[in-house]
Amino acid sequence: MTNLTDEMFHDNDAARVYFEKMRWPNGQFCPHCGNADPETITGLAGTSHRKGLYQCNACREPFTVTVGGVMESSHIPLCKWALAFHLMAASKKGVSAHQLMRTLGLGSYRTAWFMAHRVREAMKIDNKDNPIGGSGKVVEVDETYQGRRENPRVVRTSGQPFIKKGKKGTPAKRPVVALVERGGETRMFHVENATAANLRDVMVRNIKRESELHTDESRLYTEMGKEFDGHHTVKHSAGEYVRYEGERTVHSNTVENVFSVFKRGMTGVYQHCGEAHLHRYLAEFEFRYNRRAGLGWNDSWRADEAVKGAEGKRLMYRQPREAGHA
DSSP states (O other): OOOTTGGGOOOOOHHHHHHHHHOOOOOOOOTTOOOOOOOGEOOOOOTTTOOOEEEEEEOOOOEOOOTTTTTTTSOOOOOHHHHHHHHHHHTOOOOHHHHHHHHHTOOOHHHHHHHHHHHHHHHHHOOTOOOBTTTTOOOEEEEEEEEOOOOEEEOOOTTTTEEBBBBBGBBEEEEEEEEEEETTTTTEEEEESSHHHHHHHHHHHHOOSEEEEEEEOOOGGGGGGGGGGOOOEEOOGOOOOOEEEEEEEEEEEHHHHHHHHHHHHHHHHHOOOOGGHHHHHHHHHHHTTTTTTGTTOOOHHHHHHHTTTTOOOOOOOOOOOTTTTT
């Protein structure tokens, strides 16, 4: 468990030592040129410069532990950054920006909101080349819908975004698909539309074909299920949620549980999420689920992993929309 009385949450020097330990376990390296020769990196502490400032004698550039990561150019004290990472890693359903603002004593909601998104950026893991599942493993797939869909290209004269309409004039919602390896990790995606073609594209890139697929009776999975080593369904419309076939247990309860935590977090903690930022919230919930206590993780290890993931990532306040996200 995270000890909130730890010195690194109250003292900037202790927090700097923590961040340096996480980022540089084998010694400092220059984020500008990649130089890792300790004889050519000079610590400037003790001179007229602040603690934690180094200079690379190879490229002559100064740097600190925040350069080349999500905390770069931030004026927020490092001890508050350390606490933000640990709070967001430990809170199963997330921490709102208002709560961060109050807990950390930040000056504005905007500062807290941007800080939270930078932590989410650190939590985002690139695992495109490592599909889940495999021979003898079960992968559950399901889709859900979160929030009202926005069309950022159409704006009313009042300045409010135009809301796309679904059937019978009701607001259309944002489709989210989740893949869960039973007893393993999950991956969550915001797709433009929940069509068989879009879901197939997500599934074939993220699930090994040798996997056994478990879904509900939706026709979205009927054809693509044939591309995997077995496809089994449960019929929710008939009140069936689990079926036993010898040693096989057919259900999609695992992925439903993932959605349950996600929805409780989005409606009870965050309450509002712009569609352009939905993929960051998905990365946050995915990060925590994949490092849950059931897999042997604790709050401190999860926070350490998030801090390590901050390296090499930058998030500007006005970030261009990412390709592939609505």
